[in-house]
Amino acid sequence: MPVYRKSSGETAEAKAVRVQDVLRLCGEEEGAIAAKVNGIPVDLNAFVPDDAVVEPILASTEEGLDILRHSASHLMAQAIKRLYPGTKLGIGPAVEDGFYYDVDPPQSLTEDDLQKIEEEMGRIVKEALPVERIELPRDEVISIFKEREETYKLELIEEIEDPLISLYRQGEFIDLCRGPHVPNTSYIRYFKLLSLAGAYWRGDERNPMLVRVYGTAFSTAESLRSYLDRLEEAKRRDHRKLGRDLDLFSIQPEGPGFPFFHPKGMTIVNVLLDFWRKEHVKRGYMEVRTPLILEQSLWIRSGHWDHYRENMYFTEIDGRPFAIKPMNCPGSILIYKSQLRSYRDLPLRMAELGTVHRHERSGVLHGLMRVRCFTQDDAHLYVTEDQIKSEILGIMDLMHHIYGDVFGFPYRVELSTRPENAMGELSQWEMAESALKEALDESDTPYKLNPGDGAFYGPKIDFHLEDCIGRSWQCGTIQLDFQMPEKFDVTYVAADGSHRRPVMLHRTVLGSIERFLGILIEHYAGAFPYWLAPVQIRILPVKDDFLSYAREVETALRNWGVRTEVDLREEKLSRKIRDAQLQKVPYMLVVGAKEAEGRKVSVRERTKGDLGEMGLEGLKGLLNQEFNPF
Incomplete structure (x- = not known):
């Protein structure tokens, strides 16, 4: 809600007013660390243009926390450069629940260094250094970072086409950044450094390995303390430790990213899958199974080759190129096309517990949560356009039953729309997005719009579960696809005898069975309910x-x-x-x-x-x- 509107009719002297002055005049300064001017986030010391609507951004809000944490990443980078001169900087964004900075120090950093860095950050906070935004011509910016031998920053500048580039300065520290940031370093009081990890520059294994320093920051001491308590509880519930202690699964050095399920772990998986099958039979699904390896030409035709080949494994059979499937959908389409289908056959609901393989970098592998081989509880529904909404509502009912009634998970819903790399006509995307939105509205399901995050072949509805300590896990998804039926010339015979194109719904409920088991282990801290316990x-x-x-x-x-x-x-x-x-x-x-x-x-x-x-x-x-x- 706007707190001030500045009229273009005011005097020239009145025009030279800063955002923080406007907030102070309106009594809205308390708790603000930045503001929106005409809907655009800016620093508090930015000037207010004519006819501007100014709104405070409070540190306690989601947007405010992002700004606070991004500022904390700069604070940490400044402390590291003070302690370890010669350190080169990569990137330092705010992320969910915290921030990180990728650095290339002249010496190795260990967990013991985190306390020293924290203490130096505290000293910089007490200095209350003003955080200033400056805009300079591209050549001057290049000169600044060449003088500082910031090779990674220079690489980033090469990709910026703007003639003026924004920088942020606090004391001797200067960084390439769009902002906004806090007014001075004293605003960043409640922070904690958490861990170190290796990270290839720009995520490319061919590039140098940097040190990623993770931390978190909050607007109040109480919020920080509560978060750290949750972290300790999460460590106690770590599915990797409990998996060993309860003899459920292991990851062997001979198969990094490929889980080995022990008898007790396999018992839980089988109980889950028996329950999954029962629920699907009740709802008119037919179970299928498709091959693990299929010809490369199939993946080219499906579009996965263009969008996904870096994550695929390949082999050769009889001199012909094949790929190990990363997804189940093309195989499902081949089953659909194995015979002539009529409108009387639709909706056709085919479910598959399909094992897929995806190449993940070794640095992101994490127990059962991020693996290279997993079983996807997929289903592919072939429907007419007038069946779309009712089938989506049926899937959502299944989601609610499993997440809410059976496991007791609260969940939230996101509608993700057309991404930049989308396939197909804009009109099809608009129709698909409209169908998903109508189903959500009719079911009275609250949802958040997630623009540009749809799959390359269609928009989607994602379901995020919340576990007992408040963490969010994206599991279920409903994806509406006009593209695959087009690419594979999938048809059905309509009532008038014409051949028409069905719409394809891709859907998972549990998602990856392996990952869902990891979530359950941590949610229950290994103390599974009676019906799911490996030994009752x-x-x-x-x-x-x-x-x-x-x-x-x-x-x-x-x-x-x-x-x-x-x-x-x-x-x-x-x-x-x-x-x-x-x-x-x-x-x-x-x-x-x-x-x-x-x-x-x-x-x-x-x-x-x-x-x-x-x-x-x-x-x-x-x-x-x-x-x-x-």
């Missing part, structure tokens, strides 16, 4: 004398379909209970002399502790009360 009950015989009865109980439970194991170790009962707790088993059944004689079990629940003795039928009744989406 562990039987704990007090002594070997009661192994025979323990085996009887195990047989009964397995006949009920309960995933059960017996602790056969010669350990004290207290140790067996402790280990079952550490393995996060939902139920423990203690069997000793009293239980064997009375044909009962003593039941312990993971969070409630001792539930007392009960017979097997009583136990069955207890287990039947557990949530089960089947």
